[in-house]
Amino acid sequence: MLRRVWLGISGGLLGGTLVGIGEALVVLSGASTGEYQALVYATVLYALIGVAMGIGVGIGLAVLGMVFKKLSDPRAWSLGFLGVLVPLGLVIARYVVNKVVYAEQGVPMTGNLAILGAFAAIALLTLWLVPIVLTKTPLRMLAEPRGTAAAYSGILTLAAIFSFAPSGEDPAGVLAPENPATDAPGGAPDAVLVVIDTLRSDVLGAYGDEGGLSPNIDKVAAEGVLFEEYITQASWTRASFASLYSSMLPSGHKCILKAENLPDDVVTLAEVMDAHGYATGGLPNNINVTRSFNFQQGFDYFSYQAPSYIAGAAESSAQLSMYNVLRKVRDKVTAGSYTVTDYYQPSEVVLENARGFIEANREKNNRYFLVVHLMEPHDPYFAHPYDGNAVGRAWNPNPDPSEAPRLKELYRNEVKWVDQELGKFFDWMREEGAWDNTLVVLTADHGEEFQEHGGWWHGITLYDEQIHVPLIIKPPGRELAGARVPWQVREIDVAPTIGTFAQAELPPTWQGKDIFDSDAKSTIEQMLNPPPPPVLPEDEDGVADADNDGEAQAEAGPVVTPETLARVAVAEQNFEGNDIQAIRKGGCKYIEANEGNPRGLPTTALFELDGDPTEQKNLAGGDAGRCDPSALQSEMKDTIATSADNEITNDEGEMSCSDCERLMALGYMSDCTGPCGG
Template sequence: MSAHSNDGRVESRPNVVVFVMDTTRALDTVPADADVSPTRAALADEGTEYGQAFSAAPWTLPSHGSLFTGTYPSKHRANGDRTRLDRELPTVAELFGDAGYETVGVSNNVWITEEFGFSRGFETFHAREGSWRDRETLGDLLRNPSGSDGPGFSFTEALSGCLSRDSEAERDKGAERSIEWVREWLQTRNRTRPFFLFVNCIEPHLEYRPPEAYAERFLPEGWSYEEAMAIPQGPREFDVGEFDLSTEELAVLRRLYRAEIAYMDDQLGTVVDALEATGERDETVMAVTSDHGENIGEHGFLGHQYSLYDTVLHVPLVLSGGRFDDDAVTGERMVQTLDLAPTLLDAAGIEAPDAREEFQGRSFHPSADTDPRSKAFAEYAAPRPPIEKLEERFDEIPERIYDLQRSIKAVRTETHKYVRCSDGDEELYEVAADPGETTDISGEATERASDLEASLDSWLASFEQTERTETETVSVEQSTEQRLADLGYL
């Protein structure tokens, strides 16, 4: 029989927190820098930081689909031409719920909502994408004036916020309010059950408009906050050549990006402090990661579409609590974010044998009897936005963008990355010597390219591929469509 704590909770089953720092790349953020990410750095010191962690996709929808199901995009099918997570595969939230956990999801990302199939398995799903001053939020409140979707939100307070002027000094994409919701939920919840908590904070996503106090910590000398905010940041406008960015402007955008990460790290710190305050910190396994990375001028891109470079695939990953605090555990092994599903189940002692048969992720929990990865795989199934959306929006589309309307698959080892595109192009990079992936050596290292291509084909043959006869997308509300456009997806 399992031992029980004084409040009736089963001690042998830890709480589990998955905190997704949206759009945070490993480049210039790994290892965690205490000046930018003190909370993540502290968790890394206590636990384990995995320096070779890779996403299965370069943008939110497919990468979260992989995180939630432990499978690659070709299997879970949520991607650029099919924008809903299927019910065919169990989600990690469902598996924790089946094991008796209280399951709670909190998302500030418009993709990670009920609309696109990501609330499945959560007893409580709190989605508040964007600032509470957004007009769609006001509409929500008018329809639900009691504010019954969670603690801490009075109609009067939110209404006054919606109508107030959004000052440059109070930039926030929803994280602060949502994290306050998490803090109050932790204080008031019934503690007889352990919990599984998923949080997504979208702050580092374009456009980078951090609170002024954070930006001023990182802006180069001679740059004011107002001047930095005036730099154009629209990713699709950049793609089609409506504006160019100088080397200095790109450097400023990277500083704003760091400020967004610092702001988000403080939100993570609030969650950690809340766990301390409720006495549950030592009973909690925390996974802090990202769904994908970002290009800020690298490879000629702004944002995270059209490629599978490490700038968009290599992400931070820290696990703290439980066995991950053991000094004998190292973060040297290659892992993928879809490996978190079986790893966290192992951390909680949940067997879920049927689900594990579907997993393509492999557990890297210290107790797991699994071989370390030698390869990571990634997919970009279809461009987002599709070319027809760009043609509707812009008068002229450069040929370069038409050339990027393709699917891409990649396999990466510790030393090389092979990339194959649906238009027949292939690339090979010696990432150990060329981490910026600046020199394609596929023409000279033909044997290495052939070996990795065979590995890619073998991986694709290892599971049933989804046949797509036509584009399948979710019909969304106008406010959702506007937010997706604002984020560069439409």
């Protein structure tokens, strides 16, 4: 009987080790983390899991051996091996197929049968081949304790050598490259792009809120230019950042679904800045926009502000499935007392790292471009000062509607907190002389819903509470200070604007355009310094002749107005089965959603925003007023089709368990059974 238990443990040990090494190799072959600890970590952790499962299988084999007296040792070892390999592999395979092939719509019966058939074939092959190997080859030693120990020790030694071999490079890259500014155009400014995750515009004083939450952001608005109608191209982080960096609609950059990475074929803002002599730095603070999804493109220094790791894990090891077993144990032990660093790094930590990047590059006289990603006020919404209390989408996905005031107050306190920390950072820049001649852009990737349309959080609608967010630009030298721009601009316009300030050549693939083009800039200047009223020509009787003045204006060319400067904004979303497109133009907004979408959105919606800014009166199918739904739909479809007509191919990657768990902790995933092997 003990012999059977041992054979189960032996097979389970090597089966678990094989699964772990396989997953580690997948992790390390994907988007690079810059270190290789995952291989040795997986070799140890998965072996322990294999042993635990192998004990159970071994006991079962002992019972089976009493019933079937002819159960051979090689066959018993094979069953122990398969008892670990098949259950984990089957669950993970089904998850990946659902994610990559069926876009989270559920695997149909034919797909499930195909997966089961594949694993049945693997099991039959193992049951046939392994007994031959364990009886007729030198590998028969694996069926003995010393042989198993020797084989595992050899695997562990090789994994350790590979994992800990010094690379001589910082995984984050080079903090301050050697004099890239020698190639930067003369007079081009340093640039800092601050993205505050999940920030609505209507909670800022500069946008009309009277709660006093954002005095420091409001001060930046007073020193720069505030855009009243700024629209993002998606309402969840990965797709939105992809548009921000690539100046393309989601249909263009093709990073839309949860399983999709940012393709190598896109040209990012960081790549453009790097090519024009800038030291480029990125401080991503959300797993969606890290190396795991290929967002490091173009950055000399790219340091994920990762949540705290446990059990000695590094970034690569934290992407392993079984790492999250430890995490779940910790979460159960600490349930009800939440720690912010388990979800993201707080603003004070990220901004301290931003100071380090700026200081290092100023010391070398480098021209620099830095992206700072702050997670407050993204959920979980933490009380301030931190006391362990928080509300998050991961553990409370659908709060009672009566909770909206309380959750919104927690959200607003997060806004107040991030504003305070930004104030300290901006004051430091002023004291260091790094403020006046720096281009500072402050924006958000999307907003947040608090029951305005019967839901919560973000990512599954394209209503304005989720895509109408702040944009404040402080040009170097405080040019245009205090201006408020009333016309509509878009997220895809930010990269061309920063690139133009850097005097860079803009890629032809970019679909946005400089926010401060000549017409816009001259109009803003006239808004700040209105010219004196024109002197009208007089007729023979000395009376001002308005008709002649109109003829003179017509001869001078078309009149530039805020209406003519407004840019058509198209947004797209395919998130958790909600496939949505929207267009916002001329004070009208048209939205289409797929039939039977999980959120229950109407398949068509039409709003006249001037009279209905909160989008409560759906005019679709009724009196559309001055809005033409057919024309809006046609332009939306044409714009999306034009955007999608390029050589870029979508890049689908296999999501690691750790990435899935982090997405789930931030509310982007509802289940991680597949990649986490449970």
